[in-house]
Amino acid sequence: MTSPASLPHARHFIAGQWTDSGKHSESRNPATGEVLGTFADGGAEEAKAAIAAARHTFDTTDWARDRQLRAKALFEMADLLEARREEFIRLLARENGKILGEAAFEIDLTVPKLRYYAALALADHGSAAEVRPGLYSMTLREAAGVAGVIVPWNSPVVLAVRSFAPALAAGCTVAMKLPAQTGLVNGLLSEVVASTTSLPAGVLNIFTESGNDGAPLLVSAAEVDVLSYTGSTAVGRKIMEQAAPTLKPLSLELGGKTPMIVFDDADLDAAVPVLTKAVTTFTGQFCMTGSRILVQRGIADELRLRLTAALVAVKIGPGDDPASEMGAMIDEHNAERVERTVADAAAYADIVVRGERNGAFIRPSLVEVTDVATPIVQQEVFGPVATFEVFDTEAEAIERANATEYGLAASIWTRDVDRPVRVGREIKAGTVWTNVWAVIHDQFEEGGFKQSGVGRLNGVRGLEEFQETKHFVHPAPRV
Numbered sequence: 001m002t003s004p005a006s007l008p009h010a011r012h013f014i015a016g017q018w019t020d021s022g023k024h025s026e027s028r029n030p031a032t033g034e035v036l037g038t039f040a041d042g043g044a045e046e047a048k049a050a051i052a053a054a055r056h057t058f059d060t061t062d063w064a065r066d067r068q069l070r071a072k073a074l075f076e077m078a079d080l081l082e083a084r085r086e087e088f089i090r091l092l093a094r095e096n097g098k099i100l101g102e103a104a105f106e107i108d109l110t111v112p113k114l115r116y117y118a119a120l121a122l123a124d125h126g127s128a129a130e131v132r133p134g135l136y137s138m139t140l141r142e143a144a145g146v147a148g149v150i151v152p153w154n155s156p157v158v159l160a161v162r163s164f165a166p167a168l169a170a171g172c173t174v175a176m177k178l179p180a181q182t183g184l185v186n187g188l189l190s191e192v193v194a195s196t197t198s199l200p201a202g203v204l205n206i207f208t209e210s211g212n213d214g215a216p217l218l219v220s221a222a223e224v225d226v227l228s229y230t231g232s233t234a235v236g237r238k239i240m241e242q243a244a245p246t247l248k249p250l251s252l253e254l255g256g257k258t259p260m261i262v263f264d265d266a267d268l269d270a271a272v273p274v275l276t277k278a279v280t281t282f283t284g285q286f287c288m289t290g291s292r293i294l295v296q297r298g299i300a301d302e303l304r305l306r307l308t309a310a311l312v313a314v315k316i317g318p319g320d321d322p323a324s325e326m327g328a329m330i331d332e333h334n335a336e337r338v339e340r341t342v343a344d345a346a347a348y349a350d351i352v353v354r355g356e357r358n359g360a361f362i363r364p365s366l367v368e369v370t371d372v373a374t375p376i377v378q379q380e381v382f383g384p385v386a387t388f389e390v391f392d393t394e395a396e397a398i399e400r401a402n403a404t405e406y407g408l409a410a411s412i413w414t415r416d417v418d419r420p421v422r423v424g425r426e427i428k429a430g431t432v433w434t435n436v437w438a439v440i441h442d443q444f445e446e447g448g449f450k451q452s453g454v455g456r457l458n459g460v461r462g463l464e465e466f467q468e469t470k471h472f473v474h475p476a477p478r479v
Contacts, residue, residue: 010187016201039183143171407449
């Protein structure tokens with residue numbers, strides 16, 4: 001047995017220095033309960049220090065105007081993270097619970113994102129015109145200032161980078177709160193940041209927090225100019241309220257109830273494996289989980305049988321076991337919550353597959369529902385649970401797909417070449433896939449309609465979330 005003294009300990013990284021807080025917390029493997037190490041557990045003091053460091057660096061250095069330095073730092077950080085890819089994968093699988101393939105998927109999304117924004121730091125666009133003889137106007141983009149970033153635990157590395165990479169590329173400095181559930185992964189990411197020699201001290205400041213004393217300061221502090229948050233819709237609403245006194249610009253990617261719309265002419269051999277992964281990836285702890293399967297009546301019986309067999313056959317096990325096809329949830333409390341959600345649904349729905357729970361492990365469930373107003377359709381479960389809803393017509397499929405307050409993503413399964421665009425134009429969602437799911441490209445924006453968010457991440461728009469536009473009016477010089 002490993003002695004406590006030999007276990008790793010993760011610290012905060014603020015103002016270019018490693019710092020510790022008086023409170024230490026344990027990190028545990030959700031699959032086994034094993035203590036993996038400890039981490040400095042911060043709060044208001046760490047948040048204040050991170051904000052102060054970011055503010056000082058933004059106000060007193062050339063970081064915001066030195067695009068070559070910003071690109072160099074992001075390229076260097078990408079190389080350093082890539083060099084430690086296997087460490088990140090193993091630690092994510094142990095601390096976060098996701099299986100090795102999904103941990104690799106997360107890290108392999110992260111490195112290209114750093115490089116994309118490194119390149120974008122060197123690019124710019126604006127406009128200029130002689131609006132009338134002798135009078136010129138032009139627009140320039142400049143960094144908004146200090147960016148606050150709040151990161152969730154389900155994919156902490158890629159979701160941290162998805163926010164801070166465009167912020168740094170834009171010229172902002174950052175105060176970032178990382179989640180306690182992945183305290184050791186946070187420490188590994190901080191080591192990469194600390195090793196990035198071209199990154200000036202105070203540009204990227206990181207603290208971990210299990211409570212809720214520090215994160216609200218990133219929202220309310222006047223010294224923070226813009227905020228990026230990924231998490232639940234309920235918390236997103238509270239953030240909007242707390243940011244109102246400072247009129248702080250917000251980028252919020254929130255919850256989802258992704259409809260997977262399967263038409264009669266779909267290729268079920270191709271669809272079923274993807275639908276299964278859409279329910280089980282990250283143990284359903286994913287904003288784009290394919291949590292609603294909408295199937296046309298002509299193939300409903302066949303798809304129900306195939307999907308039932310596929311979900312029952314999923315191999316559950318520890319994330320770091322190569323044989324596992326789905327890992328544990330982040331903790332036993334959340335597994336119990338999902339178990340109760342499915343049990344409550346039995347009062348108004350048919351439980352086609354009931355996933356049994358064992359500690360933090362819970363098998364996937366499939367719940368057949370006719371009424372879209374029921375809680376399991378309307379509320380984000382954030383676990384390996386999908387509803388099964390039968391429709392007759394294309395119009396009904398669209399109506400059902402749009403029947404919740406969410407609008408993050410949707411997927412359409414059909415062999416008809418015209419239907420995906422025709423139906424997709426009517427679906428209120430920020431991303432619509434055709435015969436695929438969870439395909440994300442760095443150069444194309446993603447984000448939510450309705451209650452799934454405000455603003456966009458990825459692409460050029462992701463950079464613009466951290467910028468202001470300044471209009472210069474300049475008369476021609478006298479000769």
